[in-house]
Amino acid sequence: MAKEVSPGVLALRKVVDDVHADARKAKAEGKLVGWSSSKFPCELAAAFDLDVMYPENQAAGIAANRDGEIMCQAAEDLGFDNDICGYARISLAYAAGKRAARKFDPETLEYIIDPNSGKPLKDENGKVIIGEDGKPVKDPKTQQPYTVLVDIHEIEALPDGALKDKYWESIKPYRQMRIPQPDFVLCCNNICNCMTKWYENIARMCNIPLIMIDIPYNNTVEVHDSNVAYVRAQFDAAIKQLEELTGKKFDEKKFEQACANANRTASAWLRVCDYLQYKPAPYSGFDLFNHMADIVTARAKVQAAEAFELLEKDLEIAIKEGTTTTPFPEKYRVMFEGIPCWPKLPDLFKPLKANGVNVTAVVYAPAFGFVYEDLDGMARAYYKAPNSVCIEQGVDWREGICRDNKVDGVLVHYNRSCKPWSGYMAEMQRRFTADLGIPCAGFDGDQADPRNFNAAQYETRVQGLVEAMEQNAMNKEG
């Protein structure tokens, strides 16, 4: 499935790589590096030039790199129940110093290859080579060492030397397994209250300050002035805390620039999302999940805005030329509800591809595309996070994109990790069907812990949805 990668996508990847590289550099230079929840107002940290990493985004990356299970297990061994959100578990294990690493022989310092890893070796005709044992031969170039868990505090305690160096090197090299430990944490619980105690735990483990912006749940579509005043006051308090932390004064200019960038990024993001309205769509909504990293980690940076604008141009060309990056003809269009199962992306994709189902709407589009004009507007914007809004707002967002993006059905992820997200999903499904006349199908999964996903159940549910969409289409024609 080798896709040609567009300049916009490349630019977006670079933005995220740079954010991580900058943070590693800052840490090496002895500067402060923070960890922040994805919907903490990053504009505030940007006004102080702080380097910030995002545990949710990191956890998604770790899960997508198939280390979700070992990290979740590490958190469970620390006493965190396996009921807790997988992102939180991965992040807490990481904060405690646990890392997924490549196994090596402490005598020879050579990595120990897992014979089960790797892709099958193919001959010149592209045929899989079968070994003497009747099993496909593995391509040695694609084989990986066993994954083991290491602890940075234990490594630190080792005497200096080759063994210690090897341990450091053995930590998996992808960026999410290499983010610096935090010097402070920024918590905003608009998306969930799990955040509150998760970040308190990090503060405790690392003995670092926590800056808290509390955004309570909202029962109305409108955000009342009382709620805005509460959040505004917290912005001011957070600024004071950041001044104390950094020893710098709040830089109004930088703040305004960050806000302008964030608005520009959000607008460009929304326009990119809107390209999914075209039929057929020029790309798969699954790609939006990949670009989430930019929206989360870099939305206040001008580079992110520029990269999304570049992607917009790519999409414009794709529409003109009638091309799409979706690797199959689009037969049905669905909204994917919830966070994907990161460790199981190929499994998620397979039956969709087989049935010509393209994801042309994801809830992240409206949920992260907030644009505001002033500080009150910013408070209001942060009040409207995916899981802080009432059912009417939640339904309205989704039905809006379902209509605009012309979906034929909804695939609902009952995400074992995310109680706030899955909490009123059943009622939402009923409303989608009643209001839009489209079928919905739910499946059980987890965004980070692969143990909670059942591929067979998923395939059956997708099949059921496809049949219902087919029937719906026939009824319409008939």
Add this chain to the structure above:
Amino acid sequence: MSIETMMKEFQAIAYNPNKQLADFKAQGKKVIGVLPYYAPEELVYAAGMVPMGMWGSNNKTISRAKEYCATFYCTIAQLALEMLLDGTMDQLDGVITPTICDTLRPMSQNFRVAIGDKIPTIFLAHPQNRFASWGLQFCIDQYTNVRKMLDQISGHEMTDEDIRNAIKVYNASRAARREFVKLANDHCDVVTPTLRSAVLKASYFMLKDEYTAKLVALNEELKKLPVCDWKGVKVVTSGIIVDNPKLLAIFEENNIAIAADDVAHESRSFRVDAAEDGDPMMALAKQFADVDYEVLLYDPKSSENRRGEFVANMVKESGAQGLILFMQQFCDPEEMEYPYLKKALDAEGIPHIKLGVDQQMRDFGQASTAIQAFADVL
């Protein structure tokens, strides 16, 4: 009246909330269901109505609630919804739905949607950043919404004086319960774990002035008894709710007394009083801000392990030899704070066990074995 009879009266009330509800309604009173946690019940009382706690049920099974909830939500929330759907709560005149955890947040929507126009729901979102003037103000704003809705339901406006009076009644009730908890420790031969739980639980189904009068009378009788020379073991209980008689019977079978508790349904709910003078709405907001050592609430000194140490200290001071944590299934706030509770207990050399429970549990064989084994090592 003998102590035994007095406690049995509490028990009859604790085990028959339906009868209480029907009796209140028969007296022409309006009744407001109050979901966990930290709703300002004082306002309901001030409005001349009866607040009744809704903490799930030990006798129901989730069935209709399944139409709203995936399986991975605690039974407390799901069974509360079940009772709103199956008619148990039809006589209520309103329901207060706080939203302090990730289950109650979306459940507030399910409650509102599921009961439709049948019963008005009163939404409540507490502030976590609750200490500074703006946090208090937000809490007051929220409580003011609750107050207005209650006025609508009662049909008349409560005055500040009504609220001040309610605060006095509630402070007295909290003080009586705190005293009872101490006396229950001193007289754990008489106040068995089952009776202790029933006495405290009854508070959720009675008007507080009546409850307090009864409890003060019980406390007076208990004070007359000699402090018991307990030969069994003593523990502190911890968790959201520990009220299942079958579970508590296991304590008795193994000669385990409850020295103190860190249970949300029990002591966590009556640790903090409100000021009796000044602006009563501010007093209630301050009271909420003063709630501390709480798995559900933000602790600005989060880099310390204050809650864990507080509970460990409670074990030591109450004379207990260990702690039993009843972990409600799917309760992520409790689960999230377990590792640091464990750390604090371990640091003090306090043994503990963690038992998974939920309100649909009917077979306590495993729990019994675990508790028995734990008692043996204490």
